[in-house]
Amino acid sequence: MCGRYASSRKPEDLVGLFDVASWDPTEALAQNWNIGPTDPVYAVLDRAVRGEHPEPVRQLRTLRWGLVPSWAKDARGGARMINARVEGIQEKPSFRKALAKRRCLIPADGYYEWFTPEVPPGTPKSRIRKQPHFITPADGSVLAMAGLYEFWRDRGVPDDDPAAWLCTCTIVTTAAEPALAAIHDRMPLRLLPEHWDAWLDPALDDADEARALLAPPPPGLMEARPVSPAVGNIRNNGPELIRPLEPDGLF
Incomplete structure (x- = not known):
């Protein structure tokens, strides 16, 4: 699974990287090295x-991470x-409906x-020390994760209230490539630039055809480095979270 990630590129940079034609500066987010559900x-x-x-048109939007299907009774299930x-x-x-109609890329x-x-x-869980790793493109490029998004109508809010609609998203995951599987058996499904247009094309409205686009890239394009356990606390945030640990700092 992917339960925590970093996104520090400025929106102006993302606009250029993804050839975005429309974005609202009022939706700009702060740099975040510890994004959670x-x-x-x-x-x-x-x-x-x-x-x-x-x-x-190609847009950069701000959504909430954790998909809420349009038919959901409430938004509480999004975190799962x-x-x-x-x-x-x-x-x-x-x-299925989002795969056919509402596909996105989630940059990280x-x-x-x-x-x-x-x-x-028999070792108590309290004594098992897990080592966090930061997994990132080896060449420093943007990680474009395949995603889906949905609109959910809050029936308890009047039509003219900006909070009447909630737009949420989810990250598509696949089996981890061999070099990463020892850390975790799942990873986000990365789409390379040559596949971005096809994935985002709204003219494609068949779920099975969209699924055929979800082939992971060749292995070896990502690198993993051990990082500070401070990332385990969602309140911690800053570029120090992605800095590699020195050997004497490993568990």
Whole structure:
């Protein structure tokens, strides 16, 4: 799974990287090296801008991480739907419609996973020290994670209230490549630049055809480095969280 990630690029940089044509500066987010479930996050999507552009345009939007299906009775389940497993994604009610109609890219610097060492049977959980790792593109490029988004209407809020609609997203995950599987058996499904347009194309409205686009890139493009256990506390935030630990700082 992907339960924590970093996104420190400025929106102006993301606009250039993803060839964005429309974004609202009032939705700009602060740099965040410790993004957790239900946090606001950036997403890139192709969609018509109401009242401005009848045709779809590339947008940078601020969404809430944790997908809430349009048919959900309330928004509380979003925190449990931060990831969508690619296996069978086109068949699951929570994701099928979004896969066909509402696909996005979620930009990141990288994501965190915790390595659990082998311990003798019966070792209390309190004595197992997990080592966090930051996993990032080896060449320093942006990590574009395949995502889905949904709109959810809060029926308890009047139509003219800005809070009437909630837009949420989820990150598609796949089996980890061999070099990363020892840390965790899952990873976000990264899409390389040559596949961005096809994934975002709103003219593609068939879930099975969209699923066919979700092939992970060749292995070896990511690197993992051990980082401080401070990332385990969601209140900690700053570039020091992604700095590699010296050997004597490892668990």
